[in-house]
Amino acid sequence: xxxxxxxxxxxxxxxxxxxxxxxxxxxxxxxxxxxxxxxxxxxxxxxxxxxxxxxxxxxxxxxxxxxxxxxxxxxxxxxxxxxxxxxxxxxxxxxxxxxxxxxxxxxxxxxxxxxxxxxxxxxxxxxxxxxxxxxxxxxxxxxxxxxxxxxxxxxxxxxxxxxxxxxxxxxxxxxxxxxxxxxxxxxxxxxxxxxxxxxxxxxx
Amino acid sequence: xxxxxxxxxxxxxxxxxxxxxxxxxxxxxxxxxxxxxxxxxxxxxxxxxxxxxxxxxxxxxxxxxxxxxxxxxxxxxxxxxxxxxxxxxxxxxxxxxxxxxxxxxxxxxxxxxxxxxxxxxxxxxxxxxxxxxxxxxxxxxxxxxxxxxxxxxxxxxxxxxxxxxxxxxxxxxxxxxxxxxxxxxxxxxxxxxxxxxxxxxxxxxxxxxxxxxxxxxxxxxxxxxxxxxxxxxxxxxxxxxxxxxxxxxxxxxxxxxxxxxxxxxxxxxxxxxxxxxxxxxxxxxxxxxxxxxxxxxxxxxxxxxxxxxxxxxxxxxxxxx
Numbered sequence: 001x002x003x004x005x006x007x008x009x010x011x012x013x014x015x016x017x018x019x020x021x022x023x024x025x026x027x028x029x030x031x032x033x034x035x036x037x038x039x040x041x042x043x044x045x046x047x048x049x050x051x052x053x054x055x056x057x058x059x060x061x062x063x064x065x066x067x068x069x070x071x072x073x074x075x076x077x078x079x080x081x082x083x084x085x086x087x088x089x090x091x092x093x094x095x096x097x098x099x100x101x102x103x104x105x106x107x108x109x110x111x112x113x114x115x116x117x118x119x120x121x122x123x124x125x126x127x128x129x130x131x132x133x134x135x136x137x138x139x140x141x142x143x144x145x146x147x148x149x150x151x152x153x154x155x156x157x158x159x160x161x162x163x164x165x166x167x168x169x170x171x172x173x174x175x176x177x178x179x180x181x182x183x184x185x186x187x188x189x190x191x192x193x194x195x196x197x198x199x200x201x202x203x204x
Numbered sequence: 205x206x207x208x209x210x211x212x213x214x215x216x217x218x219x220x221x222x223x224x225x226x227x228x229x230x231x232x233x234x235x236x237x238x239x240x241x242x243x244x245x246x247x248x249x250x251x252x253x254x255x256x257x258x259x260x261x262x263x264x265x266x267x268x269x270x271x272x273x274x275x276x277x278x279x280x281x282x283x284x285x286x287x288x289x290x291x292x293x294x295x296x297x298x299x300x301x302x303x304x305x306x307x308x309x310x311x312x313x314x315x316x317x318x319x320x321x322x323x324x325x326x327x328x329x330x331x332x333x334x335x336x337x338x339x340x341x342x343x344x345x346x347x348x349x350x351x352x353x354x355x356x357x358x359x360x361x362x363x364x365x366x367x368x369x370x371x372x373x374x375x376x377x378x379x380x381x382x383x384x385x386x387x388x389x390x391x392x393x394x395x396x397x398x399x400x401x402x403x404x405x406x407x408x409x410x411x412x413x414x415x416x417x418x419x420x421x422x423x424x425x426x427x428x429x430x431x432x433x434x435x436x437x438x439x440x441x442x443x444x445x446x447x448x449x450x451x452x453x454x455x456x457x458x459x460x461x462x463x464x465x466x467x468x469x470x471x472x473x474x475x476x477x478x479x480x481x482x483x484x485x486x487x488x489x490x491x492x493x494x495x496x497x498x499x500x501x502x503x504x505x506x507x508x509x510x511x512x513x514x515x516x517x518x519x520x521x522x523x524x525x
Contacts, residue, residue, distance in 0.1 A: 026269065108292055116283075123280075135282075138315060
């Protein structure tokens with residue numbers, strides 16, 4: 001797998017930022033307050049590196065929402081927050097008056113919805129600009145360490161687009177990650193689409 | 205195999221028999237399908253619904269996440285989920301006519317999924333009644349809440365107890381170390397409580413503590429901050445991400461409010477000591493606690509009814525009464 005050029009990485013970053021921007025406005029509509037989302041940087045890593053990257057952070061239990069997209073290329077998309085951050089999001093969205101124990105009861109379904117909004121928005125931003133479309137499964141929530149959330153799953157070689165995401169709700173800043181797992185052929189198709197888009201924009 | 209294929213008639217029968225609300229709309233949001241379940245729970249019959257605009261039938265959905273989700277599903281072809289945790293009872297659906305009268309809506313889980321036919325995308329809204337789960341959850345929550353309250357709350361003031369405070373202090377200190385943000389700790393000591401107790405009966409003393417608890421609860425930010433009864437005559441406050449400037453102002457307000465409550469009950473005097481620290485990975489909690497003790501000591505040294513703030517980063521005292 002050849003490395004992505006700076007131009008390609010920048011373009012992907014911008015497209016995903018359009019996506020998370022749309023997601024932020026949907027989330028704002030739910031909480032009736034401004035929600036900000038940014039995904040400042042895209043990294044392309046191997047699957048093992050991605051799980052090592054997540055496991056490296058001090059907190060090793062995660063709340064993850066996955067959706068599998070299929071179309072011009074297939075991607076398993078995942079929104080991952082350290083468990084404590086996920087609980088904080090749910091508390092801020094469901095009701096600040098709830099205790100952490102109460103919040104955890106709502107975690108699964110509320111995170112499913114938050115993940116659904118963010119992942120759909122990212123993939124539909126790609127779809128819009130690349131003039132393609134995707135099908136998707138409904139979101140599924142998992143809780144556990146990097147292994148349990150399905151990051152280290154099968155032996156197939158996968159490339160991971162890794163985005164750090166920062167969510168701001170009621171002045172609280174919460175960090176998490178968005179991951180897109182793609183097979184080598186799917187990654188190639190994504191790059192073909194991306195290059196067609198860059199040509200269309202007159203950038204290459 | 206053809207013999208086993210379902211006729212449109214039996215398909216319709218299945219759609220009507222299913223215990224889930226089904227609404228299908230086209231790209232103009234005109235209703236294509238409206239099953240018996242949804243007719244029953246909206247009180248809108250199929251004849252009225254078919255061909256009508258969804259937002260005319262259910263104006264409550266206009267401008268909500270549901271309308272947005274339907275439009276997005278049609279334009280992107282991607283499925284959406286709306287959870288009862290974040291939306292509660294979004295649509296005016298009622299389990300029984302009595303519930304309708306009392307305006308007691310059903311709790312709903314909504315799935316908005318695309319239906320592709322040739323090039324066109326229509327949209328199917330599936331509505332599941334989760335009221336039973338929600339009320340069971342609510343019961344469990346209530347029980348858990350009572351149990352938790354007993355172990356973490358001071359019964360007299362309804363503030364956190366000391367054990368809970370220590371736990372949160374540890375947690376917030378570690379967090380502040382991690383994100384390099386300041387942490388403010390405030391102690392409030394009642395002066396000569398024993399004199400007050402000697403001249404007032406137990407009920408008056410209880411009322412005073414309840415009033416203080418209520419006052420303190422009102423003063424702190426509902427999220428993140430913590431007010432606790434730390435000892436017989438000591439209260440403690442934990443304020444994450446509050447720097448010295450804000451700590452001064454907050455302590456001043458807290459002090460004035462407490463003075464009012466105490467004065468109106470003919471109660472004892474009070475001193476406030478506050479300390480702010482931006483802990484490094486090497487810092488220890490005991491340093492922050494000692495700094496706060498020093499501020500209390502300084503306030504007491506200046507006399508009764510005083511408030512002093514100590515910035516551990518600069519080593520400066522400042523009075524804030």
